[in-house]
Structures are given as C-alpha cells and as structure tokens.
Amino acid sequence: MNGHAAVLLATTEGAVGGKVLYLLFAWLISAAGGALIADRKGYGERVGLTLGLLLSVVGLLIVVLLPGRPGSKWRVDGWWPRRRRRFEPAGPENPGDRGDPA
Secondary structure (H helix, E strand, O other), X not given: OXXXXXXXXXXXXXXXXXXXXXXXXXXXXXXXXXXXXXXXXXXXXXXXXXXXXXXXXXHHHHHHHOOOOOOOHHHHHOOOXXXXXOOOOOOOOOOOOOOOOO
C-alpha cells in the first residue's frame, strides 16, 4: 500500500466515524424520547423504549402519533406540562388560628 492509499483510507474511516456517532445519538434520543412520550400518553415506558430502539426515528414518530389514553398525563396536563411553583407562601396551618397562644 502506498502512502496516498493509506491517507485516503484513514480519511475515509474518520469521516465514517463522525456519521456513525450522529446516527448513534439519533438512535439513543429516539429511544429516550419514545419512552418519555409513551409514558406520558399512558402506554408505559417499555412501549416507547422498544419502538425507539427497534425502529429509531420512525419508532419515535409512531409514539408521537399514538393517541393519549383517557386519564393519562398527556390528556390531563397537555403535551407540555406547566411548571408548578416550588414553594407556597407561608401561612398558618389552621386558618382559624391567628397565632395567639391565649
């Protein structure tokens, strides 16, 4: 193998490595996103994880197109839940109690 062929081979292998890394990220994000969305829609994480791992981005699309089950987080809170306040304002435990010990 001459020097030109060795450089060409090394360049090709490096370019393929970057593409494979992007495909790996798309596969992992599809699996995690599918699990999250399927759980919110009331199907359980396993359904979304399985579809995301086996079918990659197509599986994520299938999970997105699944209808939400009645009473699921998807139906109750919507597709993007609102953030709730972390701390409630401090107040007396008993509204009739004004804090007077007597």
